[in-house]
Amino acid sequence: ARPQRLLWASTSTKDPSYSPIKYVEELVVPKTVNTMSLETLDAYRRLGRPQLRLERHIAEGCDAREGLERLDVDLEAVAAQLEREGVRKFIEPFDRLQQWLEERRRGRRAS
Incomplete structure (x- = not known):
């Protein structure tokens, strides 16, 4: 059987003030799939620096989740x-x- 993979869908940047590869770079994660526009793919080919970044933000994510739970979200x-x-x-x-x-x-x- 093939394992399921997490899909990051449509990770193109919508806000023009952000880097065109902002979300793509942040979501480089082993054994996942990322869909993006051809423009974003081309930008990543030119500008991207592949490395695992998501793990850097785990503590921030946990803090944000706890904050939302305290607000009864x-x-x-x-x-x-x-x-x-x-x-x-x-x-x-x-x-x-x-x-x-x-x-x-x-x-x-x-x-």
Whole structure:
């Protein structure tokens, strides 16, 4: 069996004041998959310096989580909402792809 891998999806920078490779560089992690735009990939090829950076921020992440819990932020509910929103963003493109493939399949049968 193949192990599942964590997917970092759409890690292109949206804020033009950030480096175009900000998120890509921060998410270099063994045995994960990262999807990004071609522009971001090209920028990473030019500017990227691969190294493990995520582990540097573990203490900060733990502190942030504890702070949110002290504020009674329901992290499970936040995660569930983000998951629903993320899935919704992929449904329409997936449906369009399925429709396109079906049209191509029908077109080949007709010829």
